Amino acid sequence: MLLEGKKFYIGVDCEGAACVVGEPGTGLGRGEQYQFARKQAAREANAAAQELFELGAEEVIVWDNHGMGCNFDYEQLDPRVKIALGSGHSGRFPLLDESFAGVMFIGYHARENTPGAVLAHTYSSKAFQYYKLNGREVGEMEIDAAFAALKQVPVVLCSSDDCCIRQARESFPWAETVVTKQSLSWTSAVSKHPAAVCEEIREAVRRMAGRLPEMKCYCFSTPLSVEIRFKRMEEAARFQMVGKDGKKLALTDAFTRSGIIDSVRDLL
Numbered sequence: 598m599l600l601e602g603k604k605f606y607i608g609v610d611c612e613g614a615a616c617v618v619g620e621p622g623t624g625l626g627r628g629e630q631y632q633f634a635r636k637q638a639a640r641e642a643n644a645a646a647q648e649l650f651e652l653g654a655e656e657v658i659v660w661d662n663h664g665m666g667c668n669f670d671y672e673q674l675d676p677r678v679k680i681a682l683g684s685g686h687s688g689r690f691p692l693l694d695e696s697f698a699g700v701m702f703i704g705y706h707a708r709e710n711t712p713g714a715v716l717a718h719t720y721s722s723k724a725f726q727y728y729k730l731n732g733r734e735v736g737e738m739e740i741d742a743a744f745a746a747l748k749q750v751p752v753v754l755c756s757s758d759d760c761c762i763r764q765a766r767e768s769f770p771w772a773e774t775v776v777t778k779q780s781l782s783w784t785s786a787v788s789k790h791p792a793a794v795c796e797e798i799r800e801a802v803r804r805m806a807g808r809l810p811e812m813k814c815y816c817f818s819t820p821l822s823v824e825i826r827f828k829r830m831e832e833a834a835r836f837q838m839v840g841k842d843g844k845k846l847a848l849t850d851a852f853t854r855s856g857i858i859d860s861v862r863d864l865l
């Protein structure tokens with residue numbers, strides 16, 4: 598079998614899942630859309646995990662990472678998966694190491710500053726306008742991919758709305774992708790059916806398995822130049838991140854902090 602003995606890690610956010618558009622003014626919120634999103638994101642992750650096991654994978658970690666990391670009804674998941682959840686640990690992809698063959702992004706969303714993209718944001722739609730690393734604008738998906746690259750683990754598959762997938766194809770052109778919905782605005786889309794998306798994810802996992810040797814890590818040369826633009830001047834003024842020189846990142850204008858850091862590890 599193609600994936601005999603291999604290990605995979607599936608990062609799962611909620612905003613990019615099928616039929617998820619959140620609520621105007623808040624984002625995903627905690628209402629009906631959240632209730633649906635947490636079920637559908639788990640279904641999509643489970644479709645990927647089951648297909649991985651079908652193809653011989655030995656271990657799959659499903660990482661519940663929206664908000665505080667406690668979103669799914671875990672009994673909905675295949676009993677063979679391990680589940681990373683909660684908050685308070687350092688870094689991203691808890692317990693990821695060099696033994697994993699790939700990471701996947703399910704239900705992630707486009708970065709802030711993406712016109713018309715459903716629920717686009719970078720960490721907080723209230724706090725940040727953009728993050729740039731080595732001059733390149735990045736979102737949560739790219740930052741997580743860079744964390745996986747620290748352990749030499751490639752990005753192999755991404756599933757989300759069309760805008761997020763456009764960014765995934767720019768950043769990880771080798772990875773398999775699934776478009777869950779066409780973005781119309783921050784809180785509207787024309788979505789594929791939730792079951793159809795799960796089927797497409799299974800097909801994408803099968804394509805990925807045949808192309809695994811072509812998959813690559815998403816790397817940045819270090820040290821890293823970082824530029825973070827805030828929405829509010831007071832947030833920029835208060836920001837405490839320390840650069841390689843041991844000083845706070847410089848305020849380059851009233852809304853922007855920038856400087857040099859050693860690694861993506863210093864970002865979070």
Ligand SMILES: [Zn+2]
Pocket residue numbers: 610611612662663664
């Ligand atoms: Zn989220």
